[in-house]
Amino acid sequence: MLLVLLVLAGCGGSAAPRVEQQVAEPAAMRPVPVTVTAARPHGRFLAARLLTPTALRAAPGGPRIARLRPRTEFGSAKVMGVLRRRGRWLQVLTPELANGRSGWIRARSARLGSTDYSLHVDRSRRTLAVRRGGRLLRRMPIAVGRPQTPTPLGRYAVTDRLRTGRPDSPYGCCALALSGHQTKLLPGWPGGDRLAIHATPDPASIGQAVSLGCMRAPTRQMRWMMRHVPAGAPVFVTA
DSSP states (O other), X not given: OHHHHHHTGGGOOSOHHHHHHHHTSOOOOEEOOOOOOOSSOOSSEEEEEEOSOEEEESSTTOOEEEEEOSBOTTSOXXXXXXXXXXXXXXXXXXXXXXXTOOEEEEGGGEEEEEEOEEEEEETTTTEEEEEETTEEEEEEEOBXXXXXXXXXXXXXXXXXXXXXXXXXXXXXTEEEEEEEEOSSOOTTOOSOOEEXXXXXXXXXXXXXXXXXXXXXXXXXXXXXXXXXXXXXXXXXXXX
């Protein structure tokens, strides 16, 4: 869908005219079903699947700052990373807010789960590590944002797992959409600002600083992450 391409348009390549042509292609991206099944979470990182439309608040019982729906703009079930619980409230990461900000929802509006998977991006080394608890499962080279459009630092969460159905698409086979945003877009950029980790039809770009902010991983590694990394898993991007 064109909407998906525009929302993830912060993932483009190094030449703006070429990227603009790519994001205009109407490629379909299908969400992969997600489940949050742990009624009593034991994993290190909490996640919450939204069950009903609800208010996102600046603090527990505080002013409303956004309205959340049970589905993302890509059609996936809305799963958010949870930073902490406070009584009947959950502090969550969601793309409705700017990088570095979080909001609060009532715990009764969501189903709580957990995961031990986490992704760790080292921007200067251009690598991505997948951990499960204290165990390193995979480490891979990635492409990151170029100097004018660097990949933003911070903590994010996986929001959607998307398959393109077209390996030659700008996102290759698939993408993990993140809660974060590219804050340094090109002047006049016509697309969106959402960050993602995705495959690429240009494997020579892996290991380079060439994107508009997103992270490009080898196709084989992306297929593995699509099978294992759940929505709600945290993503830490460090310098």
